[in-house]
Amino acid sequence: MLNQGTGSWVLRRGRQAPEAVALKFRGASLTYRQLDDRVTRLANALRERGVGRGDRVALLSANHPAYLEALFASGLLGAIFVPLNARLTAAELSYALDDSGAAVLIHSAALGSVAVDATARGRSTQRIVLDGTPDPGAAGYEELIAGAAADRLDIRVTHEDPCFIMYTSGTTGRPKGVVLTHGNLVFAVMNPVVDLDLLSDEVALVAAPLFHTAALDFIALPTLLKGGTVLIEEGFDAGRVLRLIAQERVTFSFGVPTMLDAMSGHPEWAQTDLGSIRRWVVAAAPVPPRTLHAYTARGVKLCQGYGLTETGPGALILNPNDAERKLGTAGVPHFFTDVRIVLPDGGEACPGERGEIQIAGPNVMKQYWNRPGETEAAFTEDEWFRSGDVGIRDEDGFITIVDRLKDMIISGGENISPAEVEAAILDFPGIVGCAVFGVPDEKWGEVGRAAVTLADDAAVTENELFEFLVARLAKYKIPKSLLVLDEIPRNATGKIRKDRLRELYVR
Known part of the structure; x- marks a missing residue:
């Protein structure tokens, strides 16, 4: 095979165990043989829509088999897959599409309004809708696969060729597109x-x-x-x-x-x-x-x-x-x-x-x-x-x-690790979530502030928490103020948005 990239993986695995179950989703199963057929047809459908070597194929959806199908299909064409955060706003999505130069956006029907808004704002990007009835400006994902040829594609793809662009979480500044090659x-x-x-x-x-x-x-x-x-x-x-x-x-x-x-x-x-x-x-x-x-x-x-x-x-x-x-x-x-x-x-x-x-x-x-x-x-x-x-x-x-x-707190010349303080705070009964971040202080330059979330019917005061920490942490590590929140801001992977906490609660 000319294709030494990831696009060939499903065919290679399917040769060995075609009837083994590859994917399960919404109660349905796909064997490796069926997955290989769908990936091949999707690649042919994308090729018919002008996608070729080096072009970018973006996807916006909650978890769905299309993440894997589109990755493999892009790999068959020598194209570059661009999985996008399903929580993006239209403005953020438009930025990612423009920055990557995506030729195609595959998206779920549930995110249709965001996708339509984003593509209207920026470059001309073809849309393909994963599920439901596609709107007049888009094609249907399942319809494209069903109507496409099952002819084998074997385009030269090496380990040096880009495989996908994945945008960083964007907890600070504009997200950057990380390029990973097939190798x-x-x-x-x-x-x-x-x-x-x-x-x-x-x-x-x-x-x-x-x-x-x-x-x-x-x-x-x-x-x-x-x-x-x-x-x-x-x-x-x-x-x-x-x-x-x-x-x-x-x-x-x-x-x-x-x-x-x-x-x-x-x-x-x-x-x-x-x-x-x-x-x-x-x-x-x-x-x-x-x-x-x-x-x-x-x-x-x-x-x-x-x-x-x-x-x-x-x-x-x-x-x-x-x-x-x-x-x-x-x-x-x-x-x-x-x-x-x-x-x-x-x-x-x-x-x-x-x-x-x-x-x-x-x-x-x-x-x-x-x-x-x-x-x-x-x-x-x-x-x-x-x-x-x-x-x-x-x-x-x-x-x-x-x-x-960047999250280290420097207080009076001492380095404070928020993770160490958070681990100690999470031992307090009733505290289920915690984030510690630095806030300006006239005397020490910077001191810690703790944001916590509580279990149902739990309660905590600053004095109760600080007294609890005295035996567990050096005095300079103990936060000087406490916030009790309904929810601590996080990104899609569960990482705490300390930049957002600073925006909201640093005065």
């Missing part, structure tokens, strides 16, 4: 396959958004590469996920800490059979010790991980064998990835010293789309990616994520 994706996907010993009988649950790398590159694609089954949920509901684990005998999944906390706090948690789970990856935010202990107590060894969109996402992984021994760390570098901790002076940190986490390897992005200056700034002279995160390596090489460099 980047191969090694990004192989990292969990190798390090987590994935098998061909995996049943992987995807409830986290497929427009981010964790669900797509770390769960769905590795499972398909191995020939397992991917169970796609349109969104996350703790009770439904618990029921699916038992009913479908789920073996593998991913969640951010807030998702795991919602599951362990659900009334069905205690009686749900979790015995099928082999690995459950948790990442994207610091993991509170109470979360890790809640799952360990039920026999589920969480695989804490760490990475970024720019690294596809894996950089560090804590495999199940070390989950208890190294509880709270993010593990060691993935098989195909190197990680170092660097001091402000550029020297490598010794065990126990804090420094910036820097990453190198064939899974690390090629560039930011159309941003050569920011691409250059993201790498050191010796081509290590600057994460902007702070970590500590222990004597055994296991790395703990401390915080974001």
Whole structure:
């Protein structure tokens, strides 16, 4: 085959196990043979609409098999897939479409008004509607697939060619388009396959958004590469996920800490059979010790991980064998990835010293789309990616994520890690969510402010919380003010929007 990229994966897997179930969605199943047929037809349909090598194919939807079908179909054409955050406003979507230069936007009917508004604002982008009756300005996704040719396409695609553009979460400034090549994706996907010993009988649950790398590159694609089954949920509901684990005998999944906390706090948690789970990856935010202990107590060894969109996402992984021994760390570098901790002076940190986490390897992005200056700034002279995160390596090489460099609070010359303070606050009875951020202070320059959310019928005062923390934290680390909120602002992956907290609550 001329195509050495990801577009050929479904055909290659289908040759080996054509009748194995590849995807489950809304109660229906697709075998690898059926998925191969749909991907081929979609590629031919896109080609008939003028999509070719290097063109961008965008997708806007809640979780749907089209994320995988469009990725593979784009790969067959040598085109570039652009998965977009389903929570974007019309203005944000218009920016992403213009920035990427998308030729086609595939979108759900539920997001039709946003898609229509966005495409009307900017460049001329063809629209394809996933479900329902398409409006007069769009084509129907299922109709296009049904009417397209099933002729094989074998266009030369190499590991150096761009595979997809994935926009960063955009917690600060304009989102940047991260370009991962087909080669980047191969090694990004192989990292969990190798390090987590994935098998061909995996049943992987995807409830986290497929427009981010964790669900797509770390769960769905590795499972398909191995020939397992991917169970796609349109969104996350703790009770439904618990029921699916038992009913479908789920073996593998991913969640951010807030998702795991919602599951362990659900009334069905205690009686749900979790015995099928082999690995459950948790990442994207610091993991509170109470979360890790809640799952360990039920026999589920969480695989804490760490990475970024720019690294596809894996950089560090804590495999199940070390989950208890190294509880709270993010593990060691993935098989195909190197990680170092660097001091402000550029020297490598010794065990126990804090420094910036820097990453190198064939899974690390090629560039930011159309941003050569920011691409250059993201790498050191010796081509290590600057994460902007702070970590500590222990004597055994296991790395703990401390915080974001930009989120560190400097109070009276002392560095305060918000993650450390948040972990202590979350031990207070009744507090279910917490974010600590810096606010200006005349005496100290900056002090901490804690924003918390509470369980039903719970209450807390500043004095109660601060007295609780006195025995747990040095005095300078204790926040000087408290906000009790109905909800802490987060982005689509569950990461806390501290920039938004500062906008709203820093005066």
